[in-house]
Amino acid sequence: MKPTYLSAALGTLLVMLIVSCGKQEAPAPGKTDGQQQPSAGKADSTEPPPAPKTEPAAPAPAATAAPAWVAASNDAPVPSGAVIGGHEHPPGSEDLYVCRASFNNGVHPGKYRAGFKGCNIGWGGVEHTVPNYELLTGQVTWASASDGIIPTGAISGGQEAPPGAEVLYVCRANYQNGLHLGKLRPALKGCHVSWGGKEINVTQYEAPITK
Numbered sequence: 001m002k003p004t005y006l007s008a009a010l011g012t013l014l015v016m017l018i019v020s021c022g023k024q025e026a027p028a029p030g031k032t033d034g035q036q037q038p039s040a041g042k043a044d045s046t047e048p049p050p051a052p053k054t055e056p057a058a059p060a061p062a063a064t065a066a067p068a069w070v071a072a073s074n075d076a077p078v079p080s081g082a083v084i085g086g087h088e089h090p091p092g093s094e095d096l097y098v099c100r101a102s103f104n105n106g107v108h109p110g111k112y113r114a115g116f117k118g119c120n121i122g123w124g125g126v127e128h129t130v131p132n133y134e135l136l137t138g139q140v141t142w143a144s145a146s147d148g149i150i151p152t153g154a155i156s157g158g159q160e161a162p163p164g165a166e167v168l169y170v171c172r173a174n175y176q177n178g179l180h181l182g183k184l185r186p187a188l189k190g191c192h193v194s195w196g197g198k199e200i201n202v203t204q205y206e207a208p209i210t211k
Contacts, residue, residue: 065139067136069100069135070135074118079137083136083208085111085170085172086172086178096181097111097112097135099111099136103130105161106159106160108121108168109121109183110194111180117131122193140209141209142172142208142209143209144205145206146203148187148188149186154169155209168184168185169183169184171184171191171193171207172206173190173193174202174204181193184207190205
């Protein structure tokens with residue numbers, strides 16, 4: 001090969017090497033070397049976790065009314081929550097409410113309903129109607145007993161006259177196809193109810209107790 005042709009070939013090769021080294025691939029828009037860019041419109045993956053679900057609070061239990069004595073009158077409606085403790089015999093079977101009244105220096109439990117004109121109690125072997133009285137209100141449970149035994153938690157309804165002033169408890173007993181209210185203390189040996197103008201002793205009975 002002649003020197004002229006060799007020089008020309010070397011010159012061409014040198015130009016091609018220079019052009020090849022000067023060419024670099026342009027990075028794609030939004031990309032940098034060694035880094036992955038998030039896709040357009042995609043939210044950051046570090047979002048806070050959803051709040052835990054909370055169960056609704058259980059409703060509070062309904063409050064029960066404590067037993068209490070409320071003044072009553074024949075001219076007024078029966079107080080709200082008055083305790084129905086018994087009933088007359090059929091066919092009427094009228095409701096009987098728990099009442100108490102002052103009589104001969106004592107306070108005696110008994111029974112009340114419309115038509116009595118007061119609280120009917122037994123005293124001295126006789127049934128008495130007392131126009132001024134109180135009615136028992138609230139929530140109670142009835143406990144069985146006999147022979148003058150006082151159930152635990154029994155509700156007191158009054159006391160005998162001084163000087164003894166023994167506590168008298170409310171009671172009820174079945175008599176003549178009805179359920180009648182009266183008074184109880186150990187020495188009585190039973191529940192004393194009034195019926196038909198008399199005071200009757202019934203040895204099997206129930207007494208209201210607080211829930």
